[in-house]
Amino acid sequence: MTNLLYLTGEHMVLVLIAIAISTVLGVLLGIISYWVPYLDKVILWVVDSLQTIPSLALLALLMIFFGLGNVTLIVGLVLYSLLPIVRNTYIGLTGVPPYLKDAARGMGMSKLQLMFKVELPLSFPLIFSGIKIATVTALSIAVIGVLIGSGGLGYPIYRGIQTLNFLTITLWTIPVVIMAVIFDFLMSKIEEKLVKRAK
Amino acid sequence: MIQFRNVNKSYGKKIILNNLTLDIKAGEFVILIGPSGCGKTTTLKTINRLIEPDSGEIYIDGKDITKVDPVKLRRTIGYVIQQIGLFPNMTVEQNIAIVPKLLNYKKEEIDEIVRHLLELVNMPYEENAKKYPSELSGGQQQRIGVLRALAASPPIVLMDEPFGALDPVTRDSLQEEIKKIQKKLGKTIVFVTHDMDEAIRLGDTIVFMNEGKVLQMASPEEMLQNPADPIIKSFLGKHINNENSNANLVASDFMRAKVLTVSKTKKTLECIELMSRRDVSSLIVVEEDDTYLGTVSVDKIKAQGKAGRQIAELITVEAMTVNRNSNAQQAFELLIASPTGYVIVLNDDNTVAGLITKTSMAKAMGEALWGEMTQ
Numbered sequence: 001m002t003n004l005l006y007l008t009g010e011h012m013v014l015v016l017i018a019i020a021i022s023t024v025l026g027v028l029l030g031i032i033s034y035w036v037p038y039l040d041k042v043i044l045w046v047v048d049s050l051q052t053i054p055s056l057a058l059l060a061l062l063m064i065f066f067g068l069g070n071v072t073l074i075v076g077l078v079l080y081s082l083l084p085i086v087r088n089t090y091i092g093l094t095g096v097p098p099y100l101k102d103a104a105r106g107m108g109m110s111k112l113q114l115m116f117k118v119e120l121p122l123s124f125p126l127i128f129s130g131i132k133i134a135t136v137t138a139l140s141i142a143v144i145g146v147l148i149g150s151g152g153l154g155y156p157i158y159r160g161i162q163t164l165n166f167l168t169i170t171l172w173t174i175p176v177v178i179m180a181v182i183f184d185f186l187m188s189k190i191e192e193k194l195v196k197r198a199k
Numbered sequence: 200m201i202q203f204r205n206v207n208k209s210y211g212k213k214i215i216l217n218n219l220t221l222d223i224k225a226g227e228f229v230i231l232i233g234p235s236g237c238g239k240t241t242t243l244k245t246i247n248r249l250i251e252p253d254s255g256e257i258y259i260d261g262k263d264i265t266k267v268d269p270v271k272l273r274r275t276i277g278y279v280i281q282q283i284g285l286f287p288n289m290t291v292e293q294n295i296a297i298v299p300k301l302l303n304y305k306k307e308e309i310d311e312i313v314r315h316l317l318e319l320v321n322m323p324y325e326e327n328a329k330k331y332p333s334e335l336s337g338g339q340q341q342r343i344g345v346l347r348a349l350a351a352s353p354p355i356v357l358m359d360e361p362f363g364a365l366d367p368v369t370r371d372s373l374q375e376e377i378k379k380i381q382k383k384l385g386k387t388i389v390f391v392t393h394d395m396d397e398a399i400r401l402g403d404t405i406v407f408m409n410e411g412k413v414l415q416m417a418s419p420e421e422m423l424q425n426p427a428d429p430i431i432k433s434f435l436g437k438h439i440n441n442e443n444s445n446a447n448l449v450a451s452d453f454m455r456a457k458v459l460t461v462s463k464t465k466k467t468l469e470c471i472e473l474m475s476r477r478d479v480s481s482l483i484v485v486e487e488d489d490t491y492l493g494t495v496s497v498d499k500i501k502a503q504g505k506a507g508r509q510i511a512e513l514i515t516v517e518a519m520t521v522n523r524n525s526n527a528q529q530a531f532e533l534l535i536a537s538p539t540g541y542v543i544v545l546n547d548d549n550t551v552a553g554l555i556t557k558t559s560m561a562k563a564m565g566e567a568l569w570g571e572m573t574q
Contacts, residue, residue, distance in 0.1 A: 103284030106247055106357075107298050107347070108274030117297075121288045 003156075008175045011152035014070060014145070015138045018077030023131055026082050030089025030127075031115065040090065047083045055080070055141050059148050068149035073142065080141055081134035088130030092123025125194035132187040139180045200225045201246060201355070201387070206255030208241055208411075215241045216252065217411035223389060223404075225260075225354070228381050230402035231391045234430070238411040239391045243357050246389065247276045259355070274298055277348030277356035277386075281363045283340050285332035291317075291343050292328040298351040316346040320376060338369035345377060349384070358390045362397065374400055395434050399423070407431050436569065448527035453563040454544045454553030460485045463492055463511040467504040470495065483543060483551055484514050490549040494518045494539070520545050523552045530555055 029047070033040035050058075059076045066072040096119050104118045120127075146154030153176050160168030201223040208216040215238045223229050231239040244250040245257060248269040257264050264272055285294050292313050299309045314324045320342045332340055341361060348356050361377075362370040378401055381388050392398055398405050399419040407415045407422070407430075415427035426432040460483045461470060470482055474497050481496040493514035504513055519533045520543045533542045534555055542555040 097282070099280055099282035099284050100286065102249065103278065103280055103282075104286075106249055106273055106278035106280070108270050108272075108301055109297075110270050113301070118286055118288075122286075 004175065007151070007153050007156065008179065011139070011142055011154075011176070012179060014073060014150065014152050015077065015135065015142050018074045018138055018142075019081055019131065019135050021074070022078045022081035022085055022134060025078065026085030026130070026134075027089050027120075027127060029082070029086045030093065031120075033086070033090050034093040035111075043086065044090065047086045050079050051083045055144055056147070059144060063148050070145075070150040072148050073145035073150035073152075076145075077138045077142060081138055084130040084133040084137075085127065086130075088126045089123060092126035093119050095126070096122050125191060128187070128194055129191050132184065132191060135187065136180050136184050139183065140176060143176060200258075200260055201389070202256075202258040203242070203245075204256045204258070206242075206245065206252045206257060208238075208245070208250065208252045214411055216245075216255075219255070219411060219413065221406065221413055221416070223387065225387050226385050227403045228378070228388045228390065228401055230398040230405045231389065231408060232393060232395065232398045232405060232434070233408035233414070234434075235393065237408040239408050240359055242408070243359055243389055243391050246355070246357055247273045247278060249273075274302055274351065275353050275355070277351075277353040279341075279344050279348045279356065279358040279361045281360040283332075283337075283344045283364075285340055285343055285347070287332055289331075290328065291330050291332070291335070294332065294343060295347050295350050297347060298353075302351055304351075312350055316349060319380065320346065336369075337365055338373060341365060341369075341373060342376070345373075345380075349380070349386075352384075353386075355387045355389070358388060360391055360393070363392070363394070370397075377401070395436065407434070448567070449523065450521050450525050450527060450530035450542075450544050450555065451523035451552060452567075453527060453530060453560050454523070454555045455559040456553045458483060458551060458554045460489075460551050461495075461510070462487060463514065464509050466506075467500050467508055467510055467513070468506055470510055471497065471500060481539070483518075483554075484510060485551060489551070491520065491543065491545055491551050492516075494543075518543055521555075522547065531560070534560065 029043050033043040053061075055076070058079065059072060062072045062076050066075055100118060100122070101114065104114045109117060142152050143154040143157060145152055146158040153172055156172040157169055160166070160172060201221075203219050203221040206216050206219040207214075217238075219238070219242065221242075231242055233239050241250055245252050246259075246264075248264060251265075285291075286297075289297075295313050295316060296309045299312055304312075313328060317324045317327060322339065322342065327335075327339075332343070335343065345358075345361065348358075358377075362373050365373065374397060377388075380386075390401060402419055405415075405417060405419055405422050406413055407428075409428070409430055415422060415431055417425075417427075422431065423435060426435055459473070459477055459479065461473065463484050463486060465484075474480065474482060480498075481494050484492045484495050486492055492511075493516040495510050495513050495515070499513050499515065500510070504510070518539050518541065519537045521530050521533055523544050523546055530542060530544075534557070540557065544552045544555060546552045
């Protein structure tokens with residue numbers, strides 16, 4: 001039981017660290033693609049491509065640079081989570097009505113003030129929904145981390161596969177699923193509130 | 200004082216501002232008006248540098264605005280747009296406080312400003328300050344939009360069709376309020392609209408633009424009296440005094456020119472036939488040289504007429520006649536008194552010029568008041 005709590009906690013912490021980094025990086029990349037003409041296509045293409053690399057291959061490649069352990073898993077999860085966050089940030093920012101930007105500029109907001117006082121707050125519901133998708137996906141992908149020697153719930157599941165013990169596999173999958181469902185539920189609730197307020 | 204000197208702006212081949220030169224006096228309510236695409240909104244947006252001209256200079260109080268940082272410049276100029284543009288993620292209070300906050304006013308000072316401004320438009324602070332824009336009606340939202348522009352007491356306020364999207368009743372009351380506020384606070388307001396009613400109601404000076412140029416700049420009164428261009432005249436529409444103003448309207452202005460006349464030698468049955476085909480109950484009868492003789496009604500022919508006889512013997516002269524150049528008022532009085540419901544208008548040589556009926560009179564009255572009628 002202590003093992004279950006410990007591994008579940010570890011799993012969650014790994015994912016949350018990755019999502020935190022990914023959020024900062026993703027929003028930043030989203031802002032850059034919105035600000036810099038032509039760069040938007042490049043950035044969106046790159047994060048798109050990242051998503052298409054099979055997770056096993058990506059982790060194996062990262063292992064070459066970062067070695068075995070949690071760091072590699074976190075880097076992998078960050079790269080995977082970028083797409084929904086960058087994309088939603090970009091869509092959110094470009095979707096702010098032009099007249100609001102016009103009003104903000106007309107009142108004397110600088111580019112940064114416009115971004116942080118108007119554009120980002122108005123895009124936040126969409127960005128948050130990107131973070132939600134990234135989180136739920138990362139929770140299940142993190143299981144593969146066991147192959148590159150990182151912690152979390154991957155280890156007991158992998159042991160079950162090795163010993164062909166389906167009961168073990170099933171039992172240890174449950175906390176992963178439950179976590180994903182809870183995160184999805186809670187974050188959807190928050191999202192609803194955000195969308196309501198933005199209207 | 201805002202001065203435009205030879206300002207040009209074009210997008211590709213399309214010229215938006217064409218060597219625009221314009222002086223706007225301090226403390227005036229100035230209306231920019233004209234057909235769409237005339238450059239009025241572009242002119243407005245060059246004042247706070249949301250649009251940069253290709254060439255030419257703009258001065259505010261003698262200072263070339265390209266020498267001022269646009270962000271700082273805009274904080275000294277209020278800006279109100281048609282879409283209102285309140286930020287939905289901020290409360291009414293936060294929206295009003297934007298510019299004062301950008302200018303680092305003290306918190307107590309900002310509170311004071313917000314309370315004072317809300318009072319100005321009769322929206323109590325306690326009830327409204329903490330609301331989000333979505334909780335307000337369109338009219339209330341635009342009131343807040345105006346207050347937001349006034350918050351840092353800018354000497355100049357730019358308004359881009361601010362009331363265009365509001366219903367007529369709300370628009371009326373907001374127009375009244377803005378005029379009051381402008382007078383009270385002595386602001387220079389530059390106001391873009393395409394609505395002549397609004398322009399006449401609000402403006403101290405109206406600047407009429409077309410194709411990137413000023414066609415006429417005048418007080419509403421002067422523009423109404425001497426519109427400098429046919430386009431302005433058509434914009435003024437119902438407000439304009441017709442050239443033949445009330446004093447010199449004559450009978451012929453009110454008549455219907457196409458009327459049915461028959462010669463006195465026509466036979467009774469032919470006339471009956473003609474009347475039923477044209478759906479009229481009487482005909483104007485003329486001499487062989489087209490001079491007026493009288494009228495003949497269908498009832499009279501039926502009662503006394505015999506088939507094959509000329510109508511000359513059935514003519515009555517009960518209808519009123521009036522010379523085409525006689526005073527309109529006289530024609531009106533005759534029409535009202537006329538037992539037949541119409542007055543026949545005669546040329547100087549006694550030939551028939553037309554007919555004044557209640558319909559033709561109503562139509563002509565309409566045109567005199569509101570310009571060309573469609574029907």
